[in-house]
Every structure is written in structure tokens, then in C-alpha cells.
Amino acid sequence: MKDDRGLISAMVPAAARVLRRQVEYDEVVTLEVERPATLTKEFLPGQFNMLYVFGVGEIAVSHSGHPFHQDRIVHTIRAVGKVSRALILLKPGDWLGIRGPYGTPWPIDHAKGQNLIVVAGGLGLAPLRPVLYEVSSAKDAYRSMRLIYGTRDPSSILYQSQFEGGPWAEFGQVTVDSANLDWQGNVGVVTDLISADTLDTENAVALICGPEVMMRFSANALIDLGMREDRIYVSLERNMKCAVKQCGRCQFGPYFVCRDGPVASFGQVDKLLKIAEL
Amino acid sequence: MRTLTDLIVEQGLLKELDPSKIETISGCGKNAVFEAGAYIQKEGDPADHFYLVRAGKASLETFIPGRGNVIFKTLSEGDLVGVSWLVPPYRSSFDARALEECRAIEFDANCLRQHCEADHDLGYALLMKFVPVILDRMRSARLQILDVYGPDGDG
Ligand SMILES: Cc1cc2nc3c(=O)[nH]c(=O)nc-3n(C[C@H](O)[C@H](O)[C@H](O)COP(=O)(O)OP(=O)(O)OC[C@H]3O[C@@H](n4cnc5c(N)ncnc54)[C@H](O)[C@@H]3O)c2cc1C
Numbered sequence: 169m170k171d172d173r174g175l176i177s178a179m180v181p182a183a184a185r186v187l188r189r190q191v192e193y194d195e196v197v198t199l200e201v202e203r204p205a206t207l208t209k210e211f212l213p214g215q216f217n218m219l220y221v222f223g224v225g226e227i228a229v230s231h232s233g234h235p236f237h238q239d240r241i242v243h244t245i246r247a248v249g250k251v252s253r254a255l256i257l258l259k260p261g262d263w264l265g266i267r268g269p270y271g272t273p274w275p276i277d278h279a280k281g282q283n284l285i286v287v288a289g290g291l292g293l294a295p296l297r298p299v300l301y302e303v304s305s306a307k308d309a310y311r312s313m314r315l316i317y318g319t320r321d322p323s324s325i326l327y328q329s330q331f332e333g334g335p336w337a338e339f340g341q342v343t344v345d346s347a348n349l350d351w352q353g354n355v356g357v358v359t360d361l362i363s364a365d366t367l368d369t370e371n372a373v374a375l376i377c378g379p380e381v382m383m384r385f386s387a388n389a390l391i392d393l394g395m396r397e398d399r400i401y402v403s404l405e406r407n408m409k410c411a412v413k414q415c416g417r418c419q420f421g422p423y424f425v426c427r428d429g430p431v432a433s434f435g436q437v438d439k440l441l442k443i444a445e446l
Numbered sequence: 447m448r449t450l451t452d453l454i455v456e457q458g459l460l461k462e463l464d465p466s467k468i469e470t471i472s473g474c475g476k477n478a479v480f481e482a483g484a485y486i487q488k489e490g491d492p493a494d495h496f497y498l499v500r501a502g503k504a505s506l507e508t509f510i511p512g513r514g515n516v517i518f519k520t521l522s523e524g525d526l527v528g529v530s531w532l533v534p535p536y537r538s539s540f541d542a543r544a545l546e547e548c549r550a551i552e553f554d555a556n557c558l559r560q561h562c563e564a565d566h567d568l569g570y571a572l573l574m575k576f577v578p579v580i581l582d583r584m585r586s587a588r589l590q591i592l593d594v595y596g597p598d599g600d601g
Contacts, residue, residue, distance in 0.1 A: 345589075349514065354520050355520045356518075357589045381592060382595075
């Protein structure tokens with residue numbers, strides 16, 4: 169009985185007000201939300217919240233805000249269906265429900281003193297932004313740092329101002345799958361930038377987030393350069409319902425993405441990523 | 447002064463070939479400079495040359511009606527421009543253009559094809575340098591076709 173009450177309270181969202189809405193690009197919006205007092209636990213980079221749009225439904229969304237500014241909760245959302253579309257339409261002053269944070273964080277401490285390689289694809293940059301904020305403020309703690317970001321075209325570069333002339337310019341590289349002639353940057357897939365000429369993969373830890381096929385190809389490119397699977401981390405996304413390891417909706421083989429993930433080492437999940445039924 | 451052979455060795459692609467082969471290859475090469483915006487090759491042209499980029503940036507492009515020329519790959523130091531010279535009908539498949547001043551080693555495809563025909567060891571060694579580049583480009587092209595970041599992708 170006591171357990172049930174604990175479970176129920178863990179599943180009740182706290183009401184939170186939208187403070188700011190920023191359109192990143194077509195169908196992608198960042199919401200800044202006031203942190204409700206009842207959400208007492210601070211998030212770690214890589215963790216996610218369950219966001220509830222009243223009368224519509226609830227979905228998992230990663231934290232994409234600054235881990236040192238926990239008074240506001242920041243999420244970047246792409247409209248793909250009913251709930252995500254309702255979320256991107258929220259305006260400052262609107263209310264939504266939040267519960268969390270849930271899931272495993274990126275192993276940033278494990279990367280201290282080593283070469284940190286961050287590979288992001290498309291919206292996969294959002295769950296990695298908290299890592300980039302944290303690491304940028306303590307660069308000396310890492311031997312080196314590299315960010316490789318691949319996206320569809322120049323109009324879908326997430327957090328663009330952070331790159332050109334911004335704080336990520338010195339360690340970040342962007343590539344797009346295709347571009348018109350006015351684009352001055354790299355064109356080619358993200359794995360084109362994973363090369364021995366530019367990356368120091370010895371004593372390196374890699375964090376990868378993006379579409380599953382992009383994560384698989386990127387991880388394999390790093391392995392080809394000599395990295396071990398257990399030093400490469402990926403973030404899994406699966407449909408999620410309870411987020412507290414009860415309903416099995418997010419089950420991925422023996423893993424529950426909500427509790428054993430979303431962040432996992434590539435060695436743990438490599439085989440599972442290739443099973444069509446999962 | 448550095449000879450063309452030195453310049454070829456400096457570019458990673460061919461450097462592991464044995465010196466006599468590099469000497470033969472360099473006999474078919476010369477230096478070339480393309481101003482920003484100049485075409486290095488045009489789609490449909492005879493594939494009489496291929497290039498090793500030494501400095502600067504180039505693009506591979508194709509024309510899409512309604513969009514104009516679209517870049518699908520940028521190339522820089524050490525990269526190869528042109529693989530169509532290897533097999534008949536020896537016709538360039540895409541446009542290649544210098545995005546900024548581009549210094550390259552230009553190889554005469556006819557000259558090299560003749561050497562490869564006369565010396566199959568050389569032909570094999572050269573092919574083994576080109577095949578990984580072609581495979582890599584094929585892998586990239588497949589990922590681009592999948593459009594994994596697009597509306598129907600998952601990112
Ligand atoms: C741990 C975790 C973190 C996430 N972080 C973010 C984030 O930061 N930003 C963001 O925009 N989205 C994120 N997602 C994905 C988000 O939860 C889904 O897009 C959302 O559940 C879709 O719900 P919907 O009602 O809008 O669409 P639905 O109507 O449920 O689905 C529409 C389409 O989206 C697909 N879809 C549904 N859920 C997922 C999912 N989890 N992953 C991939 N495709 C899905 C469906 O198969 C369907 O094709 C995350 C998911 C997880 C599990």
C-alpha cells in the first residue's frame with residue numbers, strides 16, 4: 169500500500185508555467201519553464217522529464233538547459249505527433265505538467281582528464297547541450313574537447329549562435345548533409361568528420377546522441393579508430409509511458425530505457441540496436 | 447625545392463605506395479590552381495583528369511531543378527576529386543568547384559591508364575588506394591539518402 173502511494177505520487181506531475189518560447193527552426197521549439205517548488209531534485213545532463221500537456225498527453229523530453237541554472241527547466245522539442253505538437257504551441261504564461269528528472273546521466277566525470285569527444289546529430293544536440301555548458305565552464309578538467317555536429321541542412325542547425333563566433337566555435341565543427349551554394353561550411357555526413365587526422369581517440373570518452381542509425385555509424389567509426397565500446401556512450405529514445413520502470417513500454421531487450429537509460433554504453437546496447445523487433 | 451613526388455607523398459592517399467610507383471604516377475601529374483568559384487570538373491565532361499587537393503576547399507555538386515546547384519560533399523587537403531577516370535565511359539558524374547582558392551595536383555588520366563594497363567601491379571596498387579575512398583563515399587551517400595534528420599527520420 170505504502171509502495172503504491174509512492175508510485176502514484178511519483179507519477180503525479182507538478183504544474184509549471186512557461187516563461188519563454190523560442191523557435192529554433194521549423195517545428196522545433198525551446199521552452200523555458202519555471203521550476204515548480206515540488207520538483208526538488210536537480211537534473212544531471214542526460215536526464216529527462218515527463219512533460220504533460222493537459223488534456224492531450226504526456227511524453228519524455230530530455231533536459232537541454234544549463235545544469236548550473238536549475239531555477240528554470242529548459243526543453244527543446246520537435247513536433248512529431250499529438251503531444252509534442254501541443255507542447256511546441258505553448259506560449260509564455262501557459263501551464264503544463266512536469267515530473268522528473270529520470271534516467272541515467274552522461275558520464276561526464278568519467279571523461280575528466282581525458283579527451284572528450286561529443287558527436288551529435290539533428291535534435292540529438294539538445295540532450296547534449298547541458299554537457300557542453302558544464303564542460304565549457306571547466307575546460308581545463310579535460311585533456312581536449314571536440315564537438316562534431318551533423319544535421320540535415322544549414323536551416324536546421326540547432327543552437328546556431330553557439331557555433332559561429334559563439335562559445336562552441338573553438339571546439340565544435342558542423343557538417344550538413346546537403347547545402348545550397350551560399351553555405352560556407354562543411355558538407356557531408358557526420359562520420360566524415362570522425363577521422364584520425366582530427367580526433368585524438370587515445371584515452372578518449374565519446375558521447376553520441378542522434379537518430380539511432382547515426383549513433384551506430386558514429387560509434388563504429390570511432391571503434392575503427394581504436395576506441396573501445398565501453399568508452400562510447402549513446403542515448404536511447406523509446407516510447408515511454410510511466411518512466412518509473414513499471415509499464416514496460418520503453419523496454420529495450422532486458423533494458424528499461426526510463427531507468428537503465430537513456431544513457432548507456434555502446435557495448436551494452438550495440439547488439440540491441442540492430443534487432444528490428446525492438 | 448619540393449618535387450611533385452614530394453608533394454604526392456605529403457598527401458596521405460598515395461604515400462604508402464613504393465617509391466618507384468610514386469615516381470611513375472608523378473610523371474602523369476602537374477600542379478594546378480583553381481580560383482574561388484572555378485569549376486574543377488563539370489558533370490558529363492570527359493574524365494580526363496583527377497586531382498589531389500593540397501590546399502583550399504572544394505565541393506562536389508549536382509544541379510537540382512528548382513534549387514540550383516546543391517553541394518553534397520566538401521573536400522579539403524588530402525582529398526580526392528574524381529574517380530570516374532577509372533572505368534569506362536570515363537565521364538565525370540558530378541560538378542566539382544573550388545569554394546576558395548584551391549591548390550591541387552592534377553593527374554592526366556590517359557597517361558595513368560596506360561601505365562596501369564602496362565603494369566598491372568601498379569594498377570592494382572592504385573585501385574587499392576581508390577577503393578576505400580569510393581566505399582567511404584558510398585557509405586556517406588547512403589546515409590544522406592536515408593535522410594535520418596528529416597521529417598521521416600528519427601532525429
Ligand atoms: C528519454 C527520451 C528523451 C527524449 N528527449 C526528447 C527531446 O529532448 N526532444 C524531443 O522533441 N523529443 C524527445 N524525445 C522523443 C519524444 O518523447 C517523442 O517525440 C514523443 O514521445 C512523441 O509523442 P507524440 O505524442 O508527440 O507523438 P506520437 O503521436 O506518439 O508519435 C508520432 C511519431 O513519433 C514517433 N515517436 C514516438 N515516441 C518516440 C520516441 N520516444 N522516439 C522516437 N520516436 C518516437 C512515433 O513512432 C510516431 O511515428 C525523447 C524520448 C525519450 C524516450
